[in-house]
Structures are given as structure tokens and as C-alpha cells.
Amino acid sequence: MAAIRQLAYGMGTDKRDQYFRMLERTMRECVYKFCKGICLVYVQRYLRKPTINDIHQLYTVHEGKHGFPGMLGSINYMHWGWSLCPNAWRGQYMRGDHKEPTIVLEVIASNDLWIWHALFDPASANNDINVLDQSSVFNDIYLGKSHDIYFQANGVAYKRGYYLTDSIYRPLSVFVKSFTCPNDPKRKKCKDEQESARKDVERIFGVLNRR
Template identity: 50%
Template sequence: MNKPLFLRIVHRLSTEVPYFQATEDAAGRRSLSPLQKCTAAIRQLAYGGGADTVDEYVRLGETTARKCLHKFTAGIIHLFADQYLRRPTPEDLDRLLRDGEERGFPGMVGSIDCMHWEWKNCPTSWRGMYSRGTGKPTMVLEAVASHDLWIWHAFFGAPGTMNDLNILDQSPVFDDIVEGIAPQVNYYVNGREYNLAYYLTDGIYPKWATFIQSI
């Protein structure tokens, strides 16, 4: 995470979530700073460590670190869900289609792919289900991202032994299309009209109308 983004998150939380606001006790001693609390939460999320792993780094006890993580995730959902943690609106879809067409991909609404995240503290009894190749247990994240790195679809937690196709079979990425509530899309390529938006993918994905393998 870059510094401007981190400071932006800290600022929003410290001004709009009471738990992250610095206070003083009766003796005039200041409480933990918003930087300490946010750093503790992000380190737990980034490294997958327990609440007792940040005690020396940010001077927080295990109970306080766990509470920081809970308040941080709740605050992120409350403050940023309407802007970031959501599916595209019709206005967003128009913008994505316009941006894609300007870059030579009419009808493209994003790139889809899967990535493996190492699970450092995976329970021993689950290691076989979450390990493949290197033997290190991983969880898989399926994501759709636009050219400006807006990740508007994320399906996380599938065992690391699964590949992109197994995960696609479980993913809700096409639920709107299956249920018939997906926004209508119309665009032309070589004089032919199409009404399904598509994703850019790599070669493992099937030859569906909603997937175009990148060159």
C-alpha cells in the first residue's frame, strides 16, 4: 500500500469513526494514535498474522490489536463501500465501455484473473486442501479489475489446489446474467451488433462469448 492511500484511510477513519480519534485521559496522557491502530489492523490483514504479532512493532496488546482489526474492517465497509466495494452501476458500466473502446476493446468491461495468496497460519489439517506445487498453502482470489485498477468483483477464499476454471464454476461473477438482471450492453464490431460485454482473460479460460483471450 502506498503512503498517500494509507494516510487517506487513516484520515477518514480518524475523523469519522470515534474509535480511531485520539483522546486524553484524566491525567492528560494521550491515547493510542490513529496511525498505531490502523497500522496494527493493516499488518494483521497483510501478513495474516495473529493479534499478538504487532505488540512490539506498534506497542499494542493482543486484545487491543484484535479490536483495532474489527473496528478497521467495519469502518472501511461503512466509509468506502458505496464508492469502491460494489458492482458497477449503469453509469459505471457506460464509463468502462467507453474507456475500453478508446483503448481498442469495444465491449470490454475489465480483466479477470486469479491469484494465489499464501496462508501462513493455515491449520495443519487443512494444508493438503490448500497446497499445490510449492507445497505452501494458499487461498485464491478471483478478481475483475478495470484499467484504472478499480477491483469491482472479488471472490476470495477458494482452496489453493483449485485453478481458474474450478473457481469460475463457483464464482458469482455471472449471476446477474444467469438471473436476467444484467444491464443491457450494445456495441458494434466490424458492423456486427453484440449485446454481451466481455472480460479480457488468459488462455486457461473457456472460449465463451464473455471471454476474450488477450493477445
């Protein structure tokens, strides 16, 4: 209970010592052991990056469902309201377009609601670009440790998969954006299909907001 309340309310160990009648050191150990236990139980199945078999499955499922070969998922972010943010930190997490402090949550999700990448941003990094700059999602690509799983589209072979995004993200080869102003039926259809496929990650945010 001590660990859960610390994680839920974001307070330091010295704030709850009288409530739980526990030493500050004991409170820290509770949080450490609780988080370690969560990792031991869930990391192998849920808190991991996709394997080669997972990537092949993502390719197959997304191409069959959305018609996009080589699609790994959709990447997006949401503002997670933090109504119990400590007063000393409120200024770091406030934005003019939100009435309460928020933490930005970056997510990559597949069509079956599997969140295989999630990042809560640090203070003051409150948009897609700042969060992406501090994200570890592309570290393996930078370090040359990523799985190069080829796929073909329109007779052209590509080295690795991609993510569907909106227009704010940088023009990188791993991002596929919809057309801003499509001027022919083919581009309009592609835009509609891309925006429909990106609803996978929007469903994730809908589920999380029912907490």
C-alpha cells in the same frame, strides 16, 4: 488491533484471548465492527459493481486504449502466498508447484487498476475453473438482473460486454480469448493486441505483490 491481528494471521478468537486479555466474545465483536466499518466507509466507492455510467466509461476507455469495443476488463487469477497458514489447514491449500500454502485470488480489473470484482477461493479450489464455478461475478446474468449495455463491433450489435481471458476458461460469450496458433497477419495482430490488453490485470497482481 485485535481485529487486525485476527484478520492478518487467520487465527480464531480463542487463540488471542490471553495475548489481548479480552473475552472471546469481545474479540468477535471487534472483528465484526471493524469489517462493518470498512464496508460503511468504502463500499459506495470501491466495493461495488459497475453502474451503467461506469460500463459506458469502461467501453469508451478500453476501446480508445486497446481498440476493443465492448471490453469490460480482464479476468484472471493469482496464487497469493499464505506463509502463516495454520498447520491444520496447510494440506488444504498446498499445491505441488508451490512451496507454501496459497489462496487463489480471482480478479476483474480495468486499465486504471480498479478491481471491481475480487474473490478469494475456498479450500482446495485451486484453479480458474473451480474458482469461477463458485464466483458470484455472473450471478446477475443468470438471474436476469444484469445491465444490458449494447455495443457495436464490425457493424454487429451485441447485448453486453465481455472480458479478456486466457485459454483455460470455458468457451462462453462473455469471454474473449486470444488465438492459440494464429496463421495470418490479422490473427497475429489480434493476438498481440489481446495479450497486451490483458496486462492490465497483470499490473494489478504486480501492485498487490509489493505489499
